[in-house]
Amino acid sequence: MSKDYEPNIVAFLCNWCSYAGADLAGTSRVQYPPNINIIRVMCTGRVNPLFLVNAFQQGADSVLVSGCHPGDCHYMEGNFYARRRFTLMKELLEFIGVDPRRVNMSWVSASEGGKFKDVVEKLVKDAKDTGPFEQFRRNKINW
């Protein structure tokens, strides 16, 4: 893998916590790698696990689902459902041979700009180690 490989990380952040956390990281001028593509969702409970599969198909090298800490979800229990679904999808993806480091979930609250930075840094490091995702990438090679 070439030195200058820059991974593409797709992150689904909930509107009320993690997105605000990312925003805070930005406004407090915390530096973190720019490899992350954020998709704002209202709640992690809105993340259909098929989003992850689709992200991988369309070119994500790693995915992240991030939301409020358990108990803090704006919709009370959205992240509890999300956690169950994510657990199962993660297990399934790993079972068919996707590297576990590519499938991530985190709790980042609105005040945790620093934690958001740490999470992104870890993901980028992991993604650089694992290399580009090619296993079931939907790409022009098939066409």
Add this chain to the structure above:
Amino acid sequence: MMEGMKLQKEKLNDFLDGLRKEKYLFAPQKEGESLQFSPVSEESQVELDFQNTIIPPKNAVFPQTETLFTYQIGKLDIELPEEDRERVVLGIRPCDARAMEIIDRLFSWDEDDPYYFDKRNKAALIGLACLEPCINCFCTSFEDGGPASTAGLDVLMTAAEDIFILQPVTEKGEQLLSEQDLLETASDDEMKTVEKSHAEAAEKLQRKIDTEGIPQGLPGLWESPLWEKVSGSCLGCGICTYLCPTCHCFDIQDEVEGFDGRRCRMWDSCMFGEYTLHASGHNPRPTRRERTRNRINHKYAYFVDKFDVIACVGCGRCINYCPVNIDILNILAQVKEEL
């Protein structure tokens, strides 16, 4: 016409290499668990000892998914796929070759389908006579059908003890064989043995249907309670149609990723609910009853009406692989009873 030629069995691989040199060679190979026709490469293990492949060889000329053209969003031009290479399909069973001849008629109905004929015209079919037909084969029920029928073939190949006999059927086949240098002329005795094995194979078929009257009679059974009865257990899956060598329905869709798009066509099945679903939400074939009725009618009535041939060759696949034992011969027998 050139006489029968023989090939020593141990030279088969060299023979395949010869064919493969300039052409795409499709031959039965193990793909995962199932045997199917796929392009032969250096490492391929070609298998010629089988009853029939699960997936029919139609994919050699009519792939399950095929790009019609590619384009870029926002630009006005399209890019056509490269022209296809000459190809040889080796080991195709006579029933499946007949099936190709049958779908030719559809694809050349009003205008020649360029994608299909680009491959089809470049394909030479080397058939493998079917000496051990499967229990549900009924190819002899059709005019020019049979385990050693040459319909649609360019060369007929028959396995004997330690040789293969290759008999050219068309000029294309003759041309193809004359280019190969591993062949020798077969002796009269050898030809006789082969003929005998063909006759014996035809005797081995256990199932048969007398199609007399079915094409004319089917339209009259449109509202018969029969259809409800035979479709009750249907799951609405695509096994019978995808595995059928004469089924040729396709769907065309645009697939876009980012700014790259392609229009492609892929096999479709009349047994799926969305097959006839209109944009309005109306579905003229709303239940499995209508779909099953359509499948039988298409093969045994509409196709006969349009193209003068029954679109079923008796390969037995739909009977063998239907998960709920819907048996086309059984349906046809019931149809005959009602005529």
Add this chain to the structure above:
Amino acid sequence: MVDLEKLRQTAKDIVSRDDVKHIIGWKQGTYGFRVEPHFAAEPDEADALTFSPLCTNNLATYLTLAEKLPVPRGEEPDTRKVALMVKGCDSRAVVQLLVEQGLTREGVYVVGCPCSGVVDVKKVEKMFPDILEPAQAYWKNDQIVFQLPDGEKEVSREEVLPQKCLLCRYPNPVIYDELLWDEVKAWGSEDYEDVKELEAKSPEERWDFWKDKFSSCLRCYSCRNVCPMCYCEDCVLDRLNPTWTFRSVNLSENTSYHLARAFHLAGRCIECGECERVCPVDIPLMKLNRKLYKEVVERFDYEPGIDPEATPLQASYRPDDEEDFIL
């Protein structure tokens, strides 16, 4: 012990009732070892019903398969019960349908058939190839006896049963309105050996395993359609707007298909094995299902298709669900 007399008589009594539309059971198929689903609406049609080690089909799928056409104006909807014959595994599908409210308890009349394991027809056909004449089979102690044209053949259960039957823990229906004969003693236990074996491999090796399988998939959707738990009217895999999975058949879309199918059955799959049975290209779908089943049992202490009062797994949570992997 299987009592066909009783089975047919019971079926006749049931279909004679005014509030029953038909009974769904099994009958001898058109050739060899095949059995086909049979819908008996009249007492005399019940004579064809049978039960034997060849009765593999999970008929619970027909509870939701029938298309629901709009009722013509002036007509009353048909609210009669559907009677259904079930083995142990099949009955779990009924329970799970009740849990998901895909079915009402009044809508079905369940006739339980305690079962000693049904065969894997592919194995049997390999063992006794080229048998066209309809053949029969019955259980005898630890054997299955096949009645072939050239006499009876005894085969040990291990040789012809599919994995799901060898491991079966619920051979007796878990829900029924009527039980046809005495319950059998359960024999199976589950240790997920083959799942663990694959888990122990490296991601690359696992992908190598699945890559081959997924690329041979034809996307005939038989595995989806046969599944009693796959009954969405508008399946996500058929949708065009948005298109989740493209219709083209290649490794990427096929993988997406299989992930979606397996995931949607997590905590719902009742391990009847139908998906794997029907697959024409022998994709080991049960490995995916069992992997998720294992996670569901181990992590969430949940077993689908046992308790009709349960809440569906993915529609519930515990605040203390494991989250060791969350950053």
